[in-house]
Amino acid sequence: GDSVTQMEGPVTLSEEAFLTINCTYTATGYPSLFWYVQYPGEGLQLLLKATKADDKGSNKGFEATYRKETTSFHLEKGSVQVSDSAVYFCALRWNQGGKLIFGQGTELSVKP
């Protein structure tokens, strides 16, 4: 079945460091791909998305490119801030109105 695999956390970085959180998926075809973020004590928020191969999603300095060759959607940010500390979830969505399938989440902690 379809699945999403993320790099294990927790990931601890210093402020202004470069961030990469790896995400790969298994699916037959080309689903839409998403990154959601959960800040401490809050709900899930959509961070960015890409709906077809080679699309790049971006928001708040974060970027991810839909790579069909490597079935990946890695999340990157050039300079993280303490306020980026959160749990990040990669997800795919297949058909019209269908459910999201999530990875296990990666906790990011950014130290001053």
Added chain:
Amino acid sequence: EAGVTQFPSHSVIEKGQTVTLRCDPISGHDNLYWYRRVMGKEIKFLLHFVKESKQDESGMPNNRFLAERTGGTYSTLKVQPAELEDSGVYFCASSVQGGSGNTIYFGEGSWLTVV
């Protein structure tokens, strides 16, 4: 515009008791989903309503869980009787009908602790 709202935000109940979680989706959203995250693991799909009909309930763990969506508006998720392993965060989400790229909006979650 109001987002997806969930109630209660936190609940602590004893094993064997009943809890009912409520979700109000964004107005006009036909799709309503329930998910849960147990003990820091992945977020797992529970079920999907389209209006008042259950489109996909493949993620419901067992018959102790009952979900309803009255008149295609708000939804409730009842756990009866609750077990220790039911502890976790229950997320409700909603979206408009349409393609796979449409955004699914999540509520802040109902944090359930069974003791």
